[in-house]
Amino acid sequence: LKILIGIPAYNEAVTIASVLEHTRRVVPGHDIIVVNDGSSDKTADEVRKTGVRLLNLPCNLGYSNAINTILRYSLQNDYDAVVFIDADGQHNPDYLPDFIAHYETSGCDVLIGSRYVEARSYRNNPLGRRLGMMLFSGITQLLLKKRIYDTTSGMKAIKKDAVQALLAWHFLDYHTEAIVYLARLGFSIEEHPITVREREHGTSMYSFLSHIQYPVTMLLLLVITLIQSSLYENRRKGGTA
Amino acid sequence: VTIQGVLVVVLIAVAYLLWMVNLVRRGRLYVGYAVIWFGLAAITIPIVAIPGLLLFVTDLFGALIPVSALTFLAFAFLFGMQIYLLSQMTIMSRRIAQIAQYIAIKENEDAEVKPQLAQPAQDGQA
Numbered sequence: 001l002k003i004l005i006g007i008p009a010y011n012e013a014v015t016i017a018s019v020l021e022h023t024r025r026v027v028p029g030h031d032i033i034v035v036n037d038g039s040s041d042k043t044a045d046e047v048r049k050t051g052v053r054l055l056n057l058p059c060n061l062g063y064s065n066a067i068n069t070i071l072r073y074s075l076q077n078d079y080d081a082v083v084f085i086d087a088d089g090q091h092n093p094d095y096l097p098d099f100i101a102h103y104e105t106s107g108c109d110v111l112i113g114s115r116y117v118e119a120r121s122y123r124n125n126p127l128g129r130r131l132g133m134m135l136f137s138g139i140t141q142l143l144l145k146k147r148i149y150d151t152t153s154g155m156k157a158i159k160k161d162a163v164q165a166l167l168a169w170h171f172l173d174y175h176t177e178a179i180v181y182l183a184r185l186g187f188s189i190e191e192h193p194i195t196v197r198e199r200e201h202g203t204s205m206y207s208f209l210s211h212i213q214y215p216v217t218m219l220l221l222l223v224i225t226l227i228q229s230s231l232y233e234n235r236r237k238g239g240t241a
Numbered sequence: 242v243t244i245q246g247v248l249v250v251v252l253i254a255v256a257y258l259l260w261m262v263n264l265v266r267r268g269r270l271y272v273g274y275a276v277i278w279f280g281l282a283a284i285t286i287p288i289v290a291i292p293g294l295l296l297f298v299t300d301l302f303g304a305l306i307p308v309s310a311l312t313f314l315a316f317a318f319l320f321g322m323q324i325y326l327l328s329q330m331t332i333m334s335r336r337i338a339q340i341a342q343y344i345a346i347k348e349n350e351d352a353e354v355k356p357q358l359a360q361p362a363q364d365g366q367a
Binding site for chain 1: 335338341342343344345346348349353
């Protein structure tokens with residue numbers, strides 16, 4: 001499979017170079033692309049120094065648009081799949097060879113690097129996050145009849161067909177709603193166990209307020225996602241008929 | 242509603258309409274948005290100016306006094322406009338995001354093509 005490793009980055013100048021060097025070392029056969037999402041620090045310069053391909057967004061468009069840019073690039077350049085990892089160093093690139101091997105052998109459409117699929121518990125998280133994870137994991141169980149334990153992981157492998165389906169709509173952050181959307185369209189989703197490191201530099205994109213706002217927004221989006229996935233499926237069937 | 246009240250409403254409406262015409266003329270307001278407000282004025286001014294029509298509208302909305310009916314209509318319209326404008330903002334920000342994405346991808350393509358284009362020239366010089 002022709003696989004692209006996509007890394008969205010916003011103000012990750014401290015970590016990005018080591019993440020890229022490490023990634024290149026463990027998966028030398030795959031192309032890597034970084035989307036610099038209008039960082040105000042030297043993220044772009046750090047990427048250029050490594051020689052890794054860089055898509056430089058002229059202003060900060062947010063996580064979903066950075067992901068969108070990678071998806072568009074992968075389609076334009078005819079990649080079979082995209083693997084996303086975070087730029088902050090929380091995803092250890094050492095997991096990539098096994099993750100990609102699992103993806104290639106399983107034949108699934110979407111593979112999620114999951115922090116919880118092995119333990120099947122959210123015990124070591126702060127209460128707010130634990131409740132959120134339980135809520136959205138429960139929703140996937142309810143809607144998809146299959147439990148997804150880590151709905152907010154940034155580490156994912158997505159097949160070309162699924163990329164096309166994702167670009168046909170717009171997503172807030174490519175997490176729960178994208179998973180539900182793809183599963184409702186019949187794409188198969190699996191999880192691969194990983195552990196993540198604590199963030200050492202920079203700040204998380206999730207603020208205190210977002211812990212309240214996020215679940216409410218997600219619930220609304222999930223309802224809309226269900227409608228949209230049905231409409232898209234109908235359109236797809238209409239197109240193939 | 243007194244004649245004085247009608248005059249005040251009409252004068253304010255005319256002032257706003259003139260302001261909008263000027264904004265459209267200077268390219269600072271899309272004519273499509275101006276048309277919405279012109280349409281509103283075309284509906285509101287007769288309702289306020291013709292007493293029978295105002296009483297009919299008051300009855301229609303179950304209001305006790307004409308002022309309540311007009312206030313309700315104004316709020317309903319403004320809420321509708323808010324949603325419409327937020328939608329327009331969202332559409333525009335999505336378009337800007339898409340353009341930015343294309344620029345980023347194009348710049349990368351150009352950066353990769355440039356050295357390839359430069360290569361034959363260097364060979365030729367050698």
